[in-house]
Amino acid sequence: MLTLDKIYHASFTLKKYIRPTDLIHAPKICPDSEIYLKTENLQITGSFKVRGACYKISQLTEEERSKGVIACSAGNHAQGVAMAAAINNIKALICLPDGAPISKVEATKSYGAEVCLVEGGYDEAYAKALELQAERGYTFIHPFDDDDVIAGQGTIGLELLESLPDMDAVIVPIGGGGLISGIAYVIKSLKPDVKVYGVQASGAPSMKTSLKEKKVCCLSHANTIADGIAVKQPGEITFDLCSKYVDEIVTVTEDEISTAILTLIEQQKLIAEGAGAVAVAAAMFGKLPIKGKKVVCLISGGNIDVTILSRIIKRGLLTSGRSCSLNIELIDKPGQLKGVSQIIADCGGNVISIHHERSNEGSDINGCFLRIELETRNYEHILEIRKALTEGGFKLQD
Known part of the structure; x- marks a missing residue:
């Protein structure tokens, strides 16, 4: 049975195995809130x-x-x-x-x-x-549905209360539920006014679905880049603990997770895996009522494969308006490419690649198409470039 004594004992026992991870202030993550990051991605083995x-x-x-x-x-x-x-x-x-x-x-x-x-x-x-x-x-050794395992994860809750005793809320990733169960049990037992929020990937909402149905449910599939929380069925113990101690569970999309990973890299110089970034994604995209609150986002892990990371960064750039592609229909005559390039340069866009091809069947015999990959600042910048090209007499294909 899970008790506070067991969690305090786990905290004492683990001192010789793990490192206490830092709590980092992250003012740019969500400007309307006071966000802190619990960096379990820097834990030994790279995860809580x-x-x-x-x-x-x-x-x-x-x-x-x-x-x-x-x-x-x-x-x-x-x-x-x-x-x-x-x-x-x-x-x-x-x-x-x-x-x-x-x-x-x-x-x-x-x-x-x-x-x-x-x-x-x-x-x-x-x-x-x-x-x-x-x-x-x-x-x-069960990954989440075990009292001793949950007690070990719950030691993070003790560290949070010690490091930030006046926090208003903590946002925690959920897969099978072991992590949030331990943290929620500690926080609600010692400081019940603190909100405990959970986050799942929209492609694997097993705990959210189970709590809604008021019974443990098994999803037909779990598909998400957040492989660490891609669990079809939560545990019996964790379901009971989440039912009692977790205030709310929300979901985030693949694009939101990718954007959060990219944001952590750029703003905080931290590498998070998909599961590790979902709490930050929930804060960034307004999924929870945390405006004006002092909030901890738990970065649960940083073990991401570099090949996956490169794809996620690309997706995050697209999602945040940091890169885009334009398809422009041109008349195949000298000076067209120069005109397009000049407009993009004047708007401050940076061309990454260009692909030029003759028109296909059914289009103007003198026509051609230009596909340009750009680095941009944000969505407003993309709209500015598109508007300038249209005003310059160029036809953009959606």
Whole structure:
């Protein structure tokens, strides 16, 4: 059973395993609110998950340790279990979805754990882990639906109250619900006036759906760039705790997550994975009533594959109006490209690439098309450039 005593004990136990992460003021994230970032992306293993994994493994009996441990994960819990097992000289087998970022797979292996890649997502990995546990007798370390794991994650709540005792609210990512359950239990037990808000990806709203239906629900699919919270079904324990202690759960879109990742890189010099950025996305896009409030956004992890990061940055640039593409219909005669370039330059746009092609069947025989990729300041800047080109006599294709 989860108690404050257990969470305080977890805090004491974890001092030798983890680092206390900083709380950083981020005034530009949401100018109407006083935003702080709890940087669990800078935690050992790059995620908060190490807290719950280490505390759970520290509480195992000698018999359980001797059997070895098994876990399933989208990547971050895997690294936490692998590291904790290595510290305690315990054999570890981790079931990972075959689509997990390569960086998370390799990091898990680097701690000495055996990795089993499972076709599908988290839920398929979970089923495989239970199958192997039954076959081989391993001790199962659940990623979220376990009192000891939740207590480990709840130590973040103690740190928040110590670092920012006058905070008005905390915004927390939700996958299976272990993180927010621990934090919400601590905060509502010690300072019940503080609001606890949860955020899920719109493509995987399992806890939000469950609370709405007042029972644990299983989604037919979970599809999001925030792989760390792509969970089809929350836990029974976490569902009960969220029902009692969480004030509201909202969702954010893929574009909003991408924009939040980009904003954290540019403004705060912080790398967050998709799941780690959803709290910031919720604050940035006005999903919660936090105007004028002192609010903590929890950046839960920073383990993002660099190839995915490059795609997300590109998407974030498009979403925020920092880049755009223009399709311009021209008459194929000298000076047309010069005229277009001059207008863009006068407006302060920066051309990244140009593709020129002759017109196709059905268009003017003297026509051609120009596709230009631009760096821009914002959506207003894009409209300014489009207006200047139209006024200059050029025809833009939508």
